[in-house]
Amino acid sequence: MTQASAPRILVDECLPVKMVEWLRGAGFEACSVSHMGWSGRKDADILTLAEREGFNVLLTADANMKDQHKFAHRPLAVLALPVNRLQTVEGILPQVFDTLKNLAAGTFNVMDFSSAADWPRATPAGETRSAGVTYLKFK
Numbered sequence: 001m002t003q004a005s006a007p008r009i010l011v012d013e014c015l016p017v018k019m020v021e022w023l024r025g026a027g028f029e030a031c032s033v034s035h036m037g038w039s040g041r042k043d044a045d046i047l048t049l050a051e052r053e054g055f056n057v058l059l060t061a062d063a064n065m066k067d068q069h070k071f072a073h074r075p076l077a078v079l080a081l082p083v084n085r086l087q088t089v090e091g092i093l094p095q096v097f098d099t100l101k102n103l104a105a106g107t108f109n110v111m112d113f114s115s116a117a118d119w120p121r122a123t124p125a126g127e128t129r130s131a132g133v134t135y136l137k138f139k
Contacts, residue, residue, distance in 0.1 A: 007077075007100055010050045012060035013039055016086045019059065026097050031055075043068060051075055057103060059096075066108045066133045077103035080110045091120040098124075099136060109134045 009030040011019045023030035033039060038049055043065055050058055057077050061084035071078060079099060083089060089096075095111065103109060112135045116122035122138035129135070 007056035007103065008054060009057045009059050009100065010036070010046075010053075010055040012046070012058060012062060014061045015059060015081065015084050016089060018086060019089065022090070022093055023059075023097075023100075026093075028097075028100065030059075047074065047076075056105065057100060059100075063110050066110070066131075070132075071108045072106050072132060075105050077105055078108045079103060080108070082111055082113050088119070092122070094120075095122060095124075095138060107134055108132065109136055111136050111138065113138045115139045 006028050009023055009028055011023070011030060011032045013033040017032055017034065020030045020032050020035070033046060036049070038046055047058065047069060051074065055076055057079060059079050059081070061081045063080040065078065065080070081089060081096065099111060110133060113119050113122055115125065116138045125137040125139035127134050127136050
């Protein structure tokens with residue numbers, strides 16, 4: 001987040017629960033949807049509950065969420081990872097951690113590794129915006 005303190009992150013149930021442990025180990029405040037007792041809820045409910053509980057970021061692997069909700073006036077940011085497989089997510093943690101520090105409220109962001117031959121070694125390569133979505137490119 002573009003704020004002084006580290007963002008408070010809600011990890012969606014489509015990501016490995018271990019993500020919470022990794023985030024906490026990197027100094028983030030994190031909790032999972034399941035730990036909050038919200039498993040099985042619809043995305044709209046999760047977004048509303050997350051905002052009510054003061055989360056700044058929803059971390060998900062559901063990039064389709066961008067087509068189902070409006071984010072411009074929400075008090076949180078959404079970051080969609082390109083995968084939810086444990087080993088692959090673990091390999092891109094440094095990029096995820098860096099990205100989480102620079103998100104703005106009211107944005108939907110998709111991490112795009114389509115141009116990266118080696119995801120764990122990928123570096124930021126700019127961003128593009130389309131229809132209210134920011135695509136964070138890595139090469």
